[in-house]
Amino acid sequence: xxxxIYLFGDSITEMSFGDGGWGASLTHHFSxxxxxxxxxxxxxxxxWALRVLDKVFPAExxxxxxxxxxxxxxFFGANDACLPDRCSAFQHVPLDEYEHxxxxxxxxxxxxxxxxxxxxxxxxxxxxxxxxxxxxFDNTSGLPERTNEAAGAYAKACIAVARELGIPVxxxxxxxxxxxxxxxxxxxxxxxxxxxxxxxxxEEVINILTREGLSLETLPVxxxxxxxxxxxxxxxxxxx
Amino acid sequence: xxxxIYLFGDSITEMSFGDGGWGASLTHHFSxxxxxxxxxxxxxxxxWALRVLDKVFPAExxxxxxxxxxxxxxFFGANDACLPDRCSAFQHVPLDEYEHxxxxxxxxxxxxxxxxxxxxxxxxxxxxxxxxxxxxFDNTSGLPERTNEAAGAYAKACIAVARELGIPVxxxxxxxxxxxxxxxxxxxxxxxxxxxxxxxxxEEVINILTREGLSLETLPVxxxxxxxxxxxxxxxxxxx
Numbered sequence: 352x353x354x355x356i357y358l359f360g361d362s363i364t365e366m367s368f369g370d371g372g373w374g375a376s377l378t379h380h381f382s383x384x385x386x387x388x389x390x391x392x393x394x395x396x397x398x399w400a401l402r403v404l405d406k407v408f409p410a411e412x413x414x415x416x417x418x419x420x421x422x423x424x425x426f427f428g429a430n431d432a433c434l435p436d437r438c439s440a441f442q443h444v445p446l447d448e449y450e451h452x453x454x455x456x457x458x459x460x461x462x463x464x465x466x467x468x469x470x471x472x473x474x475x476x477x478x479x480x481x482x483x484x485x486x487x488f489d490n491t492s493g494l495p496e497r498t499n500e501a502a503g504a505y506a507k508a509c510i511a512v513a514r515e516l517g518i519p520v521x522x523x524x525x526x527x528x529x530x531x532x533x534x535x536x537x538x539x540x541x542x543x544x545x546x547x548x549x550x551x552x553x554e555e556v557i558n559i560l561t562r563e564g565l566s567l568e569t570l571p572v573x574x575x576x577x578x579x580x581x582x583x584x585x586x587x588x589x590x591x
Numbered sequence: 592x593x594x595x596i597y598l599f600g601d602s603i604t605e606m607s608f609g610d611g612g613w614g615a616s617l618t619h620h621f622s623x624x625x626x627x628x629x630x631x632x633x634x635x636x637x638x639w640a641l642r643v644l645d646k647v648f649p650a651e652x653x654x655x656x657x658x659x660x661x662x663x664x665x666f667f668g669a670n671d672a673c674l675p676d677r678c679s680a681f682q683h684v685p686l687d688e689y690e691h692x693x694x695x696x697x698x699x700x701x702x703x704x705x706x707x708x709x710x711x712x713x714x715x716x717x718x719x720x721x722x723x724x725x726x727x728f729d730n731t732s733g734l735p736e737r738t739n740e741a742a743g744a745y746a747k748a749c750i751a752v753a754r755e756l757g758i759p760v761x762x763x764x765x766x767x768x769x770x771x772x773x774x775x776x777x778x779x780x781x782x783x784x785x786x787x788x789x790x791x792x793x794e795e796v797i798n799i800l801t802r803e804g805l806s807l808e809t810l811p812v813x814x815x816x817x818x819x820x821x822x823x824x825x826x827x828x829x830x831x
Contacts, residue, residue, distance in 0.1 A: 352651060368608075368619035375615035379608035382629055389622060394817030402829040403814050411592060441822035574643050577634030582681035589642040 353573055354418065355386045356560075359400070359407060359456075360426030363475070363544060363552075365391025373544070373552040380557065384570040385421060396430040396444045397452030404459050419464035421565050424556060425456055428474035428505040429542060432497060438488050439496035446508055453512045468563045470556065471513045471520040473506035475548070476527050478534035481541025497542065519563065521555040593813055594658065595626045596800075599640070599647065599696075600666030603715070603784060603792075605631025613784070613792040620797065624810040625661060636670040636684045637692030644699050659704035661805050664796060665696055668714035668745040669782060672737060678728050679736035686748055693752045708803045710796065711753045711760040713746035715788070716767050718774035721781020737782065759803065761795040 358364050358374050367374030368389060378387040390407050392400070400407075431444035431452075444452065453471065460469050482495035490496060506524035513520035527533045527548070534541075537548030544552065560566065575588040598604050598614050607614030608629060618627040630647050632640070640647075671684035671692075684692065693711065700709050722735035730736060746764035753760035767773045767788070774781075777788030784792065800806065815828040 352649065365622050366619070368615045368622060370611045370615075372615065372619070375608045375610075375612065375618065378615065378618075378629060379606070379612070382605050382608060382631065386628060388626060389618060391622065392814055394820070399820075399825065399829060402826070406814060409592060441820075441825050574632055574646060580634070580639075580681075585639065585681050586642070589639060 353384065353386045354570070355388050355420040356381070357388045357390055357408070357420055357423040358426070359390045359423055360472070361391065361395045361430055362393035363391070363429060363542075364389070364424070364426050365393045366543060367391060367549070367552075371546040371549050373549045373556065376549065376553040377556065380553075381567070381570070383572045383574075383576070384567065394430060394442060395427070396433075396442050397427045397449050397456065398431075398444045400427055401452050401455055404456065408460070408463065410463075419467045421570075422468040422470055422560060422563070423460050423464075424470045424472055425453070425460075426472035427453070427456075428509055429497070429502065432474055432477075432501045432505040434496060434498065434501060437494055437496040438486070438490040438492060446504060449505055450508045450512055453509060454516065457512070457516055457518060468560070468565065469518050470559055470563075471509050471518060472552070472556075473509040473520065473522050473524045474502045475523045475538065475542065475544070476533060477502045478538045478541040481534065481538055483541075485540035495541070519559045521552070521559060523552065523555070526555065527551060593624065593626045594810070595628050595660040596621070597628045597630055597648070597660055597663040598666070599630045599663055600712070601631065601635045601670055602633035603631070603669060603782075604629070604664070604666050605633045606783060607631060607789070607792075611786040611789050613789045613796065616789065616793040617796065620793075621807070621810070623812045623814075623816070624807065634670060634682060635667070636682050637667045637689055637696065638671075638684050640667055641692050641695055644696065648700070648703065650703075659707045661810075662708040662710055662800060662803070663700050663704075664710045664712055665693070665700075666712035667693070667696075668749055669737070669742065672714055672717075672741045672745040674736060674738065674741060677734055677736040678726070678730040678732060686744060689745055690748045690752055693749060694756065697752070697756055697758060708800070708805065709758050710799055710803075711749050711758060712792070712796075713749040713760065713762050713764045714742045715763045715778065715782065715784065716773060717742045718778045718781040721774065721778055723781075725780035735781070759799045761792070761799060763792065763795070766795065767791060 430442040431449045433439035433442045435443045477499040479495040580588045670682040671689045673679035673682045675683045717739040719735040
């Protein structure tokens with residue numbers, strides 16, 4: 352039985368199997384070693400995520416599974432950070448509640464699976480011009496429903512929670528802004544990821560998993576690799 | 592618990608989560624409805640596949656799962672069709688044994704899961720020039736280890752097995768050759784799929800799944816969709 356890595360988050364997770372998506376790249380990377388399981392829910396914030404935790408990770412999934420999951424990525428904040436007085440206000444979650452909710456999500460996962468690596472990912476930066484060009488809901492205000500400054504505050508809160516709980520975190524908000532033209536290189540509509548944006552998330556997640564001891568070097572390959580199969584007597588590799 | 596679709600096959604399956612891969616596209620398409628599970632084994636033929644069936648699909652995977660899988664794609668033949676007197680002879684499986692092995696694989700799956708849709712996929716056509724340019728093993732003979740004619744014979748055998756067992760089949764060999772320049776448009780190295788080649792497999796698999804009643808219209812969405820969440824009272828959607 353192969354071990355699993357769950358990807359839990361909002362639309363940036365749900366869309367992670369589109370062309371060049373970071374979820375697809377993780378699956379490709381671990382194609383003979385890990386089942387990557389998609390649990391992305393577009394539009395969700397941590398308040399809603401907390402309400403559905405026991406449905407996303409029901410107790411039954413442990414039965415008949417390959418032990419505890421290797422890892423769970425928890426990638427929320429882009430919706431929590433919608434401004435409370437703009438057109439996506441219904442998705443907004445106050446900063447202190449966001450922190451509290453993240454702690455509760457991590458604690459649920461750690462209680463269920465003490466050895467599982469829980470990995471936080473901060474929201475990405477926001478390109479406000481992009482958000483005005485590609486509105487998700489009717490927006491006649493001329494003001495973006497998300498700002499980069501607000502996303503940054505949630506990213507910092509996410510990092511603080513990770514430090515407090517002693518778990519790894521990808522600081523996507525800072526990482527992306529180190530590159531020139533991050534607004535267009537990494538974000539297609541001011542929020543969701545381009546090919547290059549997806550590549551950064553993939554690389555950062557792989558870096559952390561490797562640091563945590565989860566890599567192709569340490570994980571067993573499922574069934575004999577073609578290189579281990581003797582051309583003279585191929586069936587030898589399949590004898591028990 | 593989400594239902595599953597297993598992708599069982601050789602390298603064309605194992606590589607199906609690369610950029611624009613057909614496995615990744617299936618996961619993306621069913622992102623809130625189905626878990627697509629990758630079980631691709633590079634270099635494998637049906638003889639080896641048969642030896643590992645009960646490890647790929649161990650009885651334990653039924654426990655704690657969401658009932659029988661929705662579907663399993665069985666995509667072998669590209670390695671069986673290696674010529675017996677060329678450099679990949681150790682992967683060759685005679686045509687009648689290939690047919691017999693395919694029947695055994697389908698029968699194993701149908702015995703285990705009577706309601707699961709088992710879907711065969713024929714090997715793709717072969718671009719022999721491509722195979723000479725990108726050898727997988729040492730090949731000084733000047734002759735390709737696979738020919739399009741041989742692949743076609745295995746494709747026809749695959750279709751015959753599907754008809755005999757009354758199960759659906761994607762005739763990839765014929766389908767691809769209907770397009771001009773299929774050699775370069777669909778095959779990167781004479782065998783493995785380009786972006787456009789992957790798109791054809793994805794579309795054909797979706798067509799068959801839809802015909803079998805498995806589509807976004809018929810499958811339930813996991814947890815409330817953002818469009819069902821009332822902006823005035825979002826938490827209403829999450830009450831049991």
